[in-house]
Structures are given as structure tokens and as C-alpha cells.
Amino acid sequence: MNKRLAKAAATLASGLALLAAGPPAASDTTRVRDLLRQSQDLLRAGQNEAAQPLLQQARDLARRGHFAAGEVESLRVLGKAELVHGSFAEARAYLTQAVALARRTSGQPGLADVLLTLGQVANEQDDYPGALRACEEALRLYHARGAVRDEARTRNGLGIIYSSRGDFPRALAMLLPALRQTQQLGDSALQANCLTNLGNVYFRHNDARQALHYFEQALPLVRHRPDQGALADCLTNLAAAHQQLGEFKQAEPFYQQAIAVSEQAGERAQLGVVLSDYAQLLTDQRRLPAAQATLERARALLENSGDVGTLAATLVALGQLHSKLGHAAEAEAQARRALALATSVQDWSVQESSGALLAGLLKRRGDYRQALQYTELAQAAHDTVFSQSKAEEMGRLQGDFQLSQERERAQGLARTGEAQQQRLQAQQRQLWGLGLGLGVVAAAGLALWRLNRLLGRKNQQIEAQRAELTELNATKDRLFSIIGHDLRGPLHSLHAFVELLAGPPLPPDKLAQYTQRLTRTLDHTLALLENLLNWAALQMRAAGPPRPEPLDLAALVEENIGLLAAAAEAAQVSVVHHLAGDEHAWADPAAARLVLRNLLANAIKFTPAGGTVEVSARREGAAWQLAVADTGRGLPEPTPWQELRPESLPRRAGEGGQARSTGLGLLLSRDVLARNGGRLWVASAGPGQGTTFTLSLPVAASVATSEAVG
Template sequence: MAGLLAAGPAAPADTAQVRALLHQAQGLLRAGRNEAAHPLLVQAHALAHGLHFAPGEIESLRVLGKAELVHGSFAEARAYLNQGVDLARRTPGQGHALANVLLTLGQVANEQDDYPGALRACEEALRLYHAHGALRDEARTRNGLGIIYSSRGDFPRALAMLLPALRQSQQLQDSALQANCLSNLGAVYFRHNEFRKAQQYFEQALPLVRRSPETSTLADCLTNVAASHQQLGELTEAETFYKEAIAVSEQAGERAQLGVVLSDYAQLQTEQKRLPAAQATLERARALLENSGDTGTLAATLVALGQLHQKLGHPAEAEAQARRALALATSIRDWSVLETAGQLLAGLLKQRGDYRQALTFAEQAYAAHDTLFTQSKAEEMGRLQGDFQLSQERARAQALARTGEAQQQRLQAQQRQLWGLGLGFAVVAAAGLALWRLNRLLGHKNQQIERQSAELTKLNATKDRLFSIIGHDLRGPLHSLHAFVELLDGPPLPPARLSQYTQRLTRTLDHTLALLENLLNWAALQMRASAPPRPENLALAGLVEENIGLLTAAADAAQVALTHHLTGDERAWADPAAVRLVLRNLLANAIKFTPAGGTVSISATQEAGCWQLAVADNGRGLPTPTPHQPLRPDALERRAGEAGQARSTGLGLLLSRDMATRTGGQLWVASAGPGQGTTFTLRLPVAEQPAAYARLDG
């Protein structure tokens, strides 16, 4: 970047103006004056574009993206940076500038929790820096990749990036980058609960940071050292470093930084049973964080303050702080604070006798816990898939190396045996044939590896769905049952409230039983994926009447009418078990999303050698008008049913789609939009007449 902004000896005046605008804007950004920097950057971009000055335009787009990132406007940041990437790719000789833009794009993607996007951008930037011999930028990028891997819990890859970055920073004698790498290594070990190693890296970074003019960096490092001492039970040493971090932040006037340090220090005071002092520290931290924009730390501080008030016997104040923390955590989807605040409110309201609200907050806490569980499992599966792909790449490289070495040895042996030109030509021809055969063999092996990788990706997607269903949709109702039983263990409930809770619990368990049945059917379908279906000449009217009989009670309870218009002549060539399961799911789904007084009807028409078995309702309809098209369950929004029925998991439609496909049919969907109802159509091949089958059987 410095090379880009350095003025050339013969730079035209207008090009120099672009550079000057960029230099001035970056100075304002470093001083935290984003509002003043933005118009200068826009002016620099417009001027560079008009002059066709690609380096200046690329850099102005990069800095605009960086400014939007600092401001928290991620969509605008990505728009600027994507323009910069496109321009840099089109402009020859801009590899280093492209790497700069990609690195900033990776930072934006990481802030948006776009883990794959962040890795793609930063890894390409790393390759470009390495190719251009930009050692400092390469070390900086490795450091950034280490942070990304660490934030996702991928500790081996984080260390694999940060340790080389540390060695490069030492080679460059860049104390600021070296301190940053040491701090990040300490953070990796801290997250991995190896607090002694974390402390060693933090304390190595501290002398380097003390020489830096950046007071916020020093406060961070002191806080890290204090936290590692605290985790090791060395509370006196921890307090010493916390107090120094507070003094540094106060001296620098860093209100937000001071709020973060005070919030951490209050945890130590609470651990030391100094509750009044911890309350005063948290109150001060809350006041400093109110207008800092750090909503996550403010929410965590509020819930910690609520827990402290509960310990001090101030339930009203504890509830007020917990409710505010819950609202803030909901706005930023901070599941950890949502879980803690929900648990705190459930306990406080249960003590107060408000069991209905207690149950609501307990369910919110359980839902947040399940979301955290699902996210951790998804990240774990992603790491496993990455490990598998990495091992496959290594195995492929090793195989190619072994093959190359063996081929080289054979060629050398053949060359030693050459005694004439004719024999030499023969050897060359044989070697060419061997290479051709080897290339074919390697091609087949590569195809096999790609097929295995695709199968693993599909298997991981299946496992992710199972984790999501089991970890959230199946465990959630059981948590509700647990919370309901806890309420029964308290003072006797009024009969009206007991009846209300019982009805709610009955609906929840009905939904759970249906989900469990679909889950077992789907698992069985996956295990029998290679077994052929068992189609037969099937009377559709009989199956329709059978399923209507099974679901009449549910329809009556929902005040929904079930009708069909089949004549009895409709015969399809399909697997009866598959059609029965698809019909049952479609009817149950229609009843669930049709309000009281509505109608669900089944009809059949013949078209192009197929029966079109349609299940239509006049209920809620889909959120957007949807023309008649093949069903894609993952594209449909998961919604709660009528009359407080549980939110759909999408598993029933996925199972129905798979079952329909296995029996030779298709599942289609159509809706005119909200309030206009939905129609699901099962297409099945027409069967021959029963008499024809009787002759064949005979």
C-alpha cells in the first residue's frame, strides 16, 4: 500500500491529487473521523475513475470498503470491495493491489460470519503476496487467517498460520506485527483452555506492546495477561494487571475500552466475593458502554449485573437488567447472552409466582442453547470436511510424487541400457505409452476422489440436517415438558391455567411424535437408498380414503373439512407404502396451515401418462405467489401452524419429496400467495388395467 501511495518522480498533477486525497482520508480514518474521511474518498474515487487511473481507483475502493467496515455497514463495504477486486483483476500488473483488496474483503466476510468467503479471499491474498515476495504483507495475512481459524475453533489451522507469521515478523524485526502475532497465539491457547501457554505468549507480547504508542493495544494486552492469571487462580497478579489496564484506558480517555476492561475486572471481583465492589464496577462499565456501539459487551455486562443483583437480593433490579440484556442480545442474535438472560428471567419469575412468563423465558433459553449446540456441530462438521479434503489433497500429491519418482527411476535405468539409436527410439516410445497409461490411471483416480468428496459433502449435509432436527426441533419440546414439570413441582396452579398449559403441552407432544415418525422414516429411507422400490397396481381412491380416516380427528379438532373427488378408477404404478406416507404428510401439512372453517380437498386428473393427485387447501398460502413448479423443501419458509401449532421443521416435505422420487413420481407445489391457499401435486405413472395384470400374473 505504501508503494502505491508513494509519489512517482514524474506523476501528473491530477494523479498526485488522487494520492493526496487518499493520504488525507486515511489519516482521518486513523484518527477515528470516518464522517470527515468519506467525502474525500468518494472524491478520490471519482477523480481516479475519470482519469482512468486504475491504481488510485482500486485503492480508493479498498479504503472506502475499510471505512464502511469500521462503520459496521457490511453490505456497502462488500459492494466497494467487490468493485475493487473486479477492477484489479481486469488491470494488468495490479496483483499486489488485488491482494490488498482481497485481504480487506476477507476481514468483512469474517465480521459477517461468512467463514468460507473469508478464507477464500485471504488465502488468495496470501498466494499473491507470496508470489510478489511481499514478506511483510504475507506475514500480516497469515496473522489474519490465524484469527479467522481461531474464531471458528479450528485450533490446528490457526497455529499453522500464526507460528510462521510470528517467525516472519521476527525476521522483519517488526515489533508491532510480532506483538500482534504473540497476542493472537495467546488467544488461541486461551480459547483452547491452555491458560499457562496463553499466559506465556501474552507476557512475551507485553514488552513489545509497551513500546507502541497505541494505548488501546496496551490495555488489551494487559487485560489478556490479567485474564490468564485469573483462569490459573492467581488472583492477586490478575488484579494488578487489571488495575494497570484501567489506568491506561483512563489516561487515554478511551471510554469504550475502559468499559470492556471494567466489565472483565468485575468478574474477578465477583469471584473474590466482593459483591458490592463488583456492582459498582459493573455500573460504571454499563455507563461507559451505553453509547459506545459495542452492543455485545453491553448486553453481557447487563446480564452480569442482573446476576449480581440476584445474589444481593434485589430481584426487581435483576429482572430489569436481564430484560434489557435479552432485548439487546435478540437484536444482535447473541445466543450466549440470550441463553443466560433467559435462564435468569425464568428463575426470577418462578420465584415471583409468574409461571407462565417463567415457562416462556425458559423455552427461549433452551432454544438459544440448542442454537449454540447446532452451530458448534455445524462448525465441527465443516472442520472434519476440511480435514478430509486436506488429507485427500496430500494423498494425491504424495501419490503423484511417488509415481513421478518411480517413472524417473525407470527412465534412468532404461537410459543406462541404451546401446543404439534404434533402441533409444523404442525406449522413448515405451516411455510415452507408459506416461499415457499413467495419465489415464491418474485421471481415473482423480475422478474417484472427486466422487468420494461429493459423497462426503452429501453425507455431511445429511448429518447437519440430523443435528439440526435432533438438537433443536426434537429437543425443544422435551425441554418444554421439563419446564412444565418444574412448574408442577411448585405451588398448585389454578385450574384454568393448568388446563391452558396441558393443551399447549399436548399440541407440542403431538408435533414431536409426528416429527419423530418422519425422522425414523427418513432415516430408514437413507439406509435403504440402494434397495429398489416395490411398485404395484395401486388404487388411489382406497389410499386417499384410508388417510382421510386417519386424519379426520385432527381435522375435526382444527375445524377443517376433509373431502375428496376420486371416482375409484384412478390406478397408479407406485409403491403403496411410499404413496401412503406422502399423502399423510401432505394432508397433515394442509390441516396445520388451514384456519378454522377452512377446507382441504383431494382430486385426481390424468395428464401425459401420469395421475396428478392434488391436495389443495384454502388456508394461509405461501408468503409469495408461486407458480406450479417442482417442490424444493429447502426453499420454503419454516412457519408456525394455525392456533399456536409448532413451527414446521421441513422434514415432512423433504421425506415426501424423496419418497415420491423413489417410487417413480414427482412432487409439485403452487400457491397464489398469502391467504390464497396452497396446492401440492403428486405425479404418479398410470398403471395398466387390472385385467391386463391378471393375464400377466397367470
Template sequence: MEISFTPEIRRAGLAGAGARLLGVAAVLVSLLLLLAAGPPAAADTTQVRALLHQGQDLLRAGQNDAARPLLLQARTLAQKVHFEAGEIEALRVLGKAELVHGSFAEARAFLTQGVALARRTPGQPGLADVLLALGQVANEQDDYPGALRACEEALRLYHDQGKLRDEARTRNGLGIIYSSRGDFPRALAMLLPALHQTQQLRDSALQANCLTNLGGVYFRNNDARKALYYFGQALPLVRRQPDQGALADCLTNLAVAHQQLGEFRQAEPFYQQAIAVSERAGEQAQLGVVLSDYAQLLTDLKRLPAAQTTLERARALLEKSGDVGTLAATLVALGHLHQQLGHGAEAETQAHRALALATPIKDWSVQESAGGLLASLRKRRGDYKEALRYTELAQAAHDTLFTQSKAEEMGRLQGDYQLSQERERAQALARTGERQQQRLQAQQRQLWGLGLGLAAAALAGLALWRLNRLLGRKNQQIERQRAELTELNATKDRLFSIIGHDLRGPLHSLHAFVELLAGPPLPPDKLAHYTQRLTHTLDHTLALLENLLHWAALQMGAAGPPRPENLDLAALANENIGLLTAAAEAAQVSLAHSLTGEEQAWADPAAVRLVLRNLLANAIKFTPAGGTVQVSARRTGAVWQLAVADTGRGLPAPTPLQELRPETLPRRAGEGGQARSTGLGLQLSRDAAARNGGQLLVASAGPGQGTTFTLKVPVAETVEVPV
């Protein structure tokens, strides 16, 4: 039973008629075994084992479709004869088959059933093997806590059973999981003992894998010298293996480590050996990757013509293999090389091709590099408008990479926190159980008769009931704290996203505009265009910052309690229309209201003013020139419905009057090139309305039919009729 924890799952396969004949032969063999079975009970378990054996042979040959019916048949037969060990093994192999096929959800379902069945079965047969496979699936799904829980339990079981090789494989897998999440201390804490165990076992293949993984951990931790040591230790072991792809990878690792240390002359022979091995193996994709890395070394050595030839060859191989990500990175490198050689047009062509490949697969690193290259080339040609656009594209990709990096770090920390909480809870329960056991033993030693025994049992039952209540309250408290932590974490993520992207973006645009001003004098029409664009950007940034401060105050409870009072909605409408008249005139949008002065509400003036200002600003932003924005009020019972209706672009689909959910609305750019909406204004308005006992609604007849936002506020307790 072998499970690989490498980032990619290699799918073995046999091509042509040989593979099909193998599938047919396996089915025929299984049917012959069924026909030749002896007595019912023994024959049934033998048939289950035979079906499993044939299914595994087909999986090794890459015949997943032929293997799956045999494995399902083995499971059904094992259930029929109550052969739990056979059913557990069938579920494990089915999960492994779905994992190889890339169906992670189905794989996890089979393996979860296998774990549950193994736990219920006396002796728990095969539990460690199923847990190890489940850990691999969880790791492929980026379920860090789930992968660690499964693999750590499998490690304990293998250790208790004395299965040294399985324990070493599991430690190796755990080391890779920790390393992929950037937890280098724990990765080393797993890989170093695993290496020692493989040396004891004299398992050269597993030992080479551990050494390579150790080198990878140190390389990712920016310690190329130690990485070089472990890669060098792995090389003679890998040379003994038949896998030429693993040998090419090891040689490339050595070359890259030397290159990282600046030892270019020592790196080149390893690159040349890796290229030769990849050519012999016929691995086009791997050869393309090695050539792409080698070209970077040639560039560092200032051998630019040779680097260009190597990159062109790598590009051709990667285009044939379909490795889009590596091909995009290679095209960017080729573009930079052409820029150094003074081939501006060819550099721009390669950068455009890289950008076109990277955008659909969301390769932000390539987008950042290609965008920066195109911005530099356009700026050199004097096309400052396009240079600014590509600069903004590169900066947006950089911001996304930064946000993803922080999100991954927060996910790892949250996973560590959840694991520590679970371990502390388990330890606390264990300590409680030990104390309870000690108390019961002490009470039993003090028994001297039936009466005292019954009394002691009653007291023990009362203590258990009280302990159960205490544990229940403690669990409720922990659940409340978890919910609060989840909510705070979501608020923090939203705040970081807005600050890291929507607030930094306009500042980068301002920086790019200042750079343009520092360059050659701009024509008056371009200067006017950039000035108008900068004004829109700053207005949007100021509004966003004001909303962000209000929203942060609400989230942190710093806004104070609502202070409702009698409020004249007509006066409030006049005030806000006066504040936004200039913005409306600039957008060529007319503002008006139809309130008579009799609309007296009972609400917090600051909250209603905030909501109305955001609704008016939003309506102006999404209403084209010549449109109108109308404020009206209608009383229904004890509630005023204050409505802001516009003749703008409307919502993507007809929407009847319903409660506003800002997260469901699309984030779109405003009219006239205004900045894309963050959705924070509507979120803030909804929170402010709910906090003051009101409600915010939305309705639209559909695209191009305008939108109406309605604020519900209570009617004033006493309405003063003007004389």
C-alpha cells in the same frame, strides 16, 4: 505497506476542517504534478506514483471518498502507458480502501484483478503484497480456504525474496486466521517462528503484536497460565508505543488471565490501570468494556455494592458509545447482580432490556442468559406459564449456539479437507510431470537418428494423450466424489438440524412440564391446559420421528426398490381417513372423499399411503376449526391426479398449480397452538413420489383461501371394473 489481521478494522479519521483541507491539498498537489510533468513516458509513470502517494496519504487520514478518485485515475493512467507495476499497486490500494470502508465484495474484485495482472506481468511485481491483502479480505468474509491459500502463497514469495519483516507479518496474520478457527496447533506453528523473526528484526511493535496473539491463542485454548506469560512479555513493549488503546487491551488481558486462574488480588491492579489508561485516552467504548469485566471480578470477590456501581457506570458509557452487544451482556450481568442482592423487580427490568437488545442482533448467548434469569424470577413468583416460556426461549438460544458451534467445526474440517485435496492433487500433478520429464529425457538420450527421433516424438505424444485422458477421467471421478460429498454433507446438516432443534425442543418442553408437576399442585384449569399442550407436542414428535425414519431410509438407500401394483385409490383414501379421523375431530375439521372405487392406479401402496397420510395430516394441522379437508381424483390421459384440498390458511401469495418445492414454503405453527412445521413431511412426500415415478404439485388462491396438494400416479395397466 501495513495490513492488520485484527478482528476489527480500525478506521483512522481527521475531524473538521483540517481533514477537508488535507483532501483539497492532496488533489491540488496531484494536479500540479500533472501540469509540471516532463517528457511523456517518464512523466506518466511519475504521475502514477504521485497519484498513488496522495491517495495513500488520504487513506491514512481517513479520507476514503477523496482518495478513491485519485486511485482510479492512477489505475487508468497506468493502463494507458502500460505501467503494469503501477496498475497492480493501484488495484492493491483500491482493495485496501474498500476493505477499510467495509465493502468486502468490491475489495475482493480489485484485489483479484491485481493478482491476475501480477501473474501475467514478467517478474510478478507486487504479487505477494496483493495476495496478502486478498487473504485479509477472504478472512473478513469467513472464506477460510481462500484466506489460507492467498496468505500461504504470499508467505512463500516473501521467504523466496528474503523479505524477513513481510514474512513475519504474514506468519502473524496466518496465526490469527488459524486461531480464529480453533486450529491451535497450526496457529502456534505460525506465531512462534514469527515471534523469533521479530526479535531478530528488533521490531518492538510487531513483536508485541505477536506476543499478544500468542497469549490469545493459549487463553482460547484454556491455558491461562501460558497466556499470562505471553501477555506479561508483551506489556513492556506495548508501554513504549503511543497507542493507549493497545495498552489498555494488554492490561485487561493480564487482568482476565489472572481472574481465570482464580488470582483475584493480582487481577485487580491490572484492571485499575486499564481503567486509568482508558480514561486518559477518552475511549468510552473501551472503558465500558473494561469496567464490565472489572465488575465480574468484584462480584467474584463478593463486593456486590461496588460491582453494582461499576456495572452502572459501564452501562452508561456503553449506551453513549452504541456498543449494543457489550451493552446487552452488561445488562444481563447487572440483572444477575440485582438477583443476588434480592432486587427482583430491578433484575427483571435489566433482563428484559438485555433481551430486547440481543434479539435484533441475534446474540444467542445473551438471549440464553437473559431467558434463564427471567425464567428463574418468574418461577419464584409462581408464574409457571411465563417461566415455561422463558425456559423454552433460553433452551432455543442454547440449541442455536450448539448448532452454530457444530457448523463452524464442520466448516473448518471441510476447509481442511478441501485444502488437503487441493494439495494432494497438485503434488500428484507435479509427480506426474516429473515422471513425464524423466521419460522424455530417457527417450532423447536413446535417439540415434532422425527416424528414431520422430518415432520417439510420436510415442511421447501418444503417451501424453493417454496421460491426458487418464487425468481427465480422474478429474471427473474426483468431481463426482465431490458432488456426492456435498450432497451427503447437506443431508447430514438437515438431519442434525432436525434432531438438534425440532426433535429436542419437544423433549425439553416435556422436561419443563414434569418439573412443573414436581412443584406445587397446579390448578385444574392450568393442569388441563398443560396436558392438552403436552399431548399436541407428543403427537407432533411421534409424527416427526416416523417421517424422520422414513426419510433417513430413503437417503441411505435402505428403503428397497419400489414395488408397484394395481392400487385402489378409494380404499386407500378410506384407510387413511379412518386413521386420522380422531385427529380431525379433535381439531374440529371434517374429512371426506369423493372417490367412486373406479380409480385404479399402478403404484407402490406403501409410498402412496405415506404421501396421502402426510398430506392429510398437514391439511388438518393448518385448517381452522369448522374447516373441511376433501380428497378427490381426476384422470388426465394415463395419469390419476389424487388431490387433497383444504379450507385452511393457504399460502402467503397466490400460487398456480406447480411442482412442490418444500424448501420455499414457510415454516409456520399449526392451528390451535400446534407445533411449528419442520417441512420434513412434504420433503419426504416429494421424494417418495419422485422415487415411484410420480410427481407432487401444489396450488393456492392465497392467504385464507386454502391449499391443494396433488399427487400424480400412473393409471393401472389393467383396470378391473367392479360388477
């Protein structure tokens, strides 16, 4: 009883405190708004550090005064400040707090503005789905409120997100309506921004003529604005469009104007970017000394700007220019620094160009070994860029496919509903006209029941087809990934080796070394192709059904050890088995050979010279457990005996410089065993402790029957 009274007293005291606090005082709300206005003025002037204390003060004052709208806006502007400063994680933390506070506050004050800013941060973090979710919800809120300007601003932001991902149709679908809305509003600043973004979309889509059309419309609107940075960007865009069209004489004046505007505004980083672009025009015109001086100046401006990606690209351009001028040492120095910077920010495009430049310089110097290494690095970066673009394209295509499926399904359901409604009305008219009473109603009910059953069957067929299509699409993506990453590399190494043979004669020791390396690469490629074809046939259901029969496991093991004897001898690995000869399983011989060959080949590949691979078998109930154990490097972490999931295992390089594993052999083995009623297991004591793979096969039917009779 006392506890209840104490709880009631505490609740009453809390309520009285809230009543005493009351609504926020007018002076507090006015002070919060003044602080926000002052901090936003400072942010527009580029004084982020001076704005931060004012924003924190506004947030604290709004929280103490229970001024939720002011606290939401304070958090939003704090997030915006961190976004401008490049601190994306901190920006997202502030904005996430603002979203949560706005959602639980009556009227959800400022929610749309916060969501729009959160979408910008998510886009900068390459969180494409998160950016779209936030901006699309903001667009719905603005549209429901009739806030046309904010709706146009949000459409413009969505257009930028779609454009940055290369989704040309959706970008236009957002930007063109936004442009019409800004024209109706007479908002010249937002209209200029929409025109610039439309021009950038067409420029990225390699339609420089159409891009030029929009940039030219934006220029007079930007000239009347105090934002010199926007003017410099617009002038640079015009110059780049003329340059892409080959109109160098028209491009150069725009570059010079952009340089003058950036110098006047004191924007060192922006000036460095403009100079780097202008140097490319000078290079295209073969004005190499002027291009070199321009790039050197751009490099000096970008050194402390924080824009590592642009600095790396500028260094590559400078290295390429030095290479053309015959300054090999300087070209190599710039290329190496560019490669280091690009690697630190994972700029694969610059890694590719800097790696290719270093490979050419080293090859010219006669250092073919390092040239080959940088050639492979450049090709790997190229493959990554290619894979990323294909992944984005496949994602867009899959989204379009799912969207069209949903649209078709909705239309089909609507048509079915209309048809059912029409049938029901016709049946009701017949009931009234014929006066058959309950009998006709029962017949109509039976007809509807049969119709529903028919629709149910159709829906099941559609779902089965959709599941099959999704599975085939995933299989195709996996094939493309393996071909793009694991097959292109060895073939490129072969091409590089042939190029080396076409050059100056190689010393005998280097020739022997490269030949041995090429042989390993070709062996790996042939094994990969064999597994790839088998796995593709299995996934596409081109392979026939399993044909199990009694199988002598000892004979199977001896056969596969004999096939891999040469590989084991070359790797200096001993392969032995401990089967007695009375082990008989019930399995498809071809499938069992394929799985055992893959397990033995992997064990030999990952076992160092002097190691051992042992094959053993034990009976457990109605199954034989055939184990392949090695004394190799083991798994990175201790792994207890468990069913194999190939996708969770790390991809490792083999011993003695052998090629990195693709993981396809284990994936193929697991799928083949699953089709034959078997399972695959793995265990490892940890690094350097070896690995044991165990395949489970049913005991032969004749053996099991004789044991049951006996």
C-alpha cells in the same frame, strides 16, 4: 465512408489528448502523497471526519493526473477509514474499486496492501471464504516480492481470521512463522501484536497457562510503545488469564493498571470493557457491592460507545448481580433491556443468558406462563449457538477432508506418473537391448493402453466412492439439523412442563391449558420421529426395494381418512373424498400410505376450524393424479401447478397453536414417490386460498393392458 472517417478522427483526437496529458506531473504526485500522509496521521489520531475530505481530494487529484498508484492507495485508505468507523459495506465498495484498478494497471501497484485490508473487512462481515481468499492472495504476492515484513503482517492477519473462527491448528500455523519473522526483523510493534494474538488463540482454546506465557512476553514490548490502547488490552489479557487460572490476587493489579491506562488515554469505550471484565472478578470473589458499582460505571461508559454487544453483556451481568442481591425488579429491568439489545444485533449468547435470567425471575414471582416463554426463548438461542458452532466445525472438517483428498489424489497421480515413467524407461532399454523393433514398441503400447484402462476404472471407482461419501455426509448434516432444531424444542417444552408440575399447585384452568399444549407437542414429536426414522432408512438405503402391486386408491383414501378422523374432528375440519372406486394404481402400498397420510395430516394441520379437505383423482394418460386440496391458509405467494421442491416452501406454524412444520414430511413424501416411479406437485392461489398437493402414480398394469386390448 463518412462514418469511418468520423470514427478515425475521433480516435486520433483521443490519442492526441492522451499524449497532451502525458505522465502525471511531479508536483501532482507529490501533492497526492502529502495528502495521503496527512490523512493517515489524522486517522491514527482518531480524527476520521477530518481525514475524509483530504482522502477524497487525493483520490480526485490522482484520477485527473492519471496517477493510478496514488488513486489505488487513496481508495485503500478510504476503505481503511470506513473499516475503523464500522461502515463495512462502504469500506468494501472502496476496496473493491481499488482491487479492480490495481489489477488493470501495469505492475499492479498496491494490490497486495488492498487485498490485505479487504480481507480484514470481509472477516468483520463474517465472510470467512472471502477473507481467506483476499489474505492468501496478498500473502503470495508479498512472498513473491520478498517483502518479509508485509508477509509477516499478512500471516498475522490470517492467524486472527482463523482464530476468530475457532480453527486452532491453522491459526498457530500462521502465527508462529509470523512471530519468527518479526523477531528476525526486530519489529517490536508487530512482534508484540503476534505475541498477543498467539496468547488469544491459546486463551480461546482454554489453555490459560500457555496464553499467559505469550502475554507476559508481549507486555515489555507494548510498554515502550506510545499506543496506550494496546497497553490496556495487554494488561486486561494478563488479568483475564490469571482469573481463568483462579489466581485472583495476581489478576486484580493488572485490571487496576488497565483501568488507569484507559482513564489516562481517555478511551471511554475501552475503559467500559475493562471495567465490565473487572466486575466479573469482583463477583467471583463475592465482593458484590464493589462489583455492582463497577458494572454501573461500565454501563454508563458503554451507553454511547456504539458497542451494543458489550453493553448488552454488561446489562446481563448487572441483572444477574441484582438477582443475587435480591433486587428482583431491577434485575428484571436490566435483563429485558439486555434482551432487546441482543436481539437487535443477533447476539445469541446474550439472548440465551438474558432469557434464562428472566425465566428464573418470573418463575420465582409465580408467573409460570411467561417463565415458560422465556425458557423456550433461551433454549432456542442456545440451539442456535450450538448449531452455528457445529456448522463451523463441520465446515472445517469438510475442508480438511477435501484438502486431504486432493493431497492424496495428487500424490497418487505423481506415484502413477513416476511408475509409468520407470516402466517406459525399462521398455526402452529392452527395445535397445533386444532389438525387437516395432513389435516390441507395439507390445509396449498395448501394455500402456491396458494400464490406462485400468487407471481409468480405478478413477471411476474413486469418484463413485467420493460421490457416495458426499451424499452420506449431506444426509448426516440434515439429520443433525432436524434433531438439533426440531426435536430438542418439543422435548425441552416437556421438561419445562414437568418442572411446572413439580412447583406449587397450578390452578385447574392453567393445568388444563398446559396439558392440552403438552398433548399437541407430544403428538407433533411422535409424528416427527416416525417421519425421521422412515426418511433416515430411505436415505441410508436401509429400506428394501419398492414392491409395487395393483392398488385400490379409493380403499387407500378411506383407510387414511379413518386413521386421521380423530385429528380432523379435534381441529373441526371436514375431510371428504370423491373417488368412484375404479381407480387402480401400480405402487408400493406402504409407500403410498405414507405419502397420503403425510399430505392429509398437513392439510388438516394448516386448515382453520370449519374448513374442508377434499381428495379427488383423475386419469391423465398412464398415470393417476391423486389430489389433496384444503381451504387453509395457502402459500405466501400465488404458486402455479408445479413439481414440489420442499426446501423452497416456508416453514409454517399450524392452526390452533399447533407446532411449526419441519418440512420433513414433504421431503420424505417426495423421496418415497421418486423411488416408486411417482412425482409430487403443489399449487396455491395465494394467502388464504388453500393449497393443493397432487401425487402422480402409474396406472395398474392389468388395467392398462385391458384398455390396450379393448
